[in-house]
Amino acid sequence: HTAEKGPSLMYVTDGGVQDCTGVYQLLRRRSARILLVLAASDPDDQMNVLRETMRLASDEKLASFYDPRDPRRDASYVLDDFKEIPEKNHFVLGIRYDIQTGSGQYGARLTGRLFVVKNRLPPSLEQLPPEPLLTEEEILSKQHAWGRKRWQDDKILQADLAGCCCDCCHVNMCNV
DSSP states (O other): OOSSSOOSOOOOOOOTTTOTTSHHHHHHTTOSEEEEEEOSSOTTOOOHHHHHHHHHHHHTTSEEEEETTEEEEEHHHHHHHHHHOTTOOEEEEEEEEOSTTSOOSTTOOOEEEEEEEEOOOOGGGTTSOOOOOOOHHHHHHTOOOTTOOOOSOTTOOGGGOOOOOSHHHHHHTTTO
């Protein structure tokens, strides 16, 4: 919205067919910082969902992406580097908003950052038993129960788990 007062109801979507990340709409707003938690099915870390969003933004002359550690490097190198280092679980891309699609006003945002967290299991954790589920008491007390016993079934490993939506899946092993 652009009004002084926010609407009483907002319709929030992931973008659906065009962009399932929701990043495209934030690029249109020229956001300074965007957090993307990428949980798409991508076992080979091809990042096709993100690459498609980046391509769409570039084709529409909305924004281009680069390596913030070296702005001369294209963002595709950052994605390729991420694939080659399986212990990493996040990376950052620089955003350069196109001047032509901006508001044309002095001070329009020209750059931003896209922080990407990828849902993947680092190889160093594959042979560990899963951590037990957090309890309500732990969350409310803001204290971690260090040294507590790991998952009750010592035969199951982190790498054995698949996606999970609830305690029932964990307990009944629906996700193995």
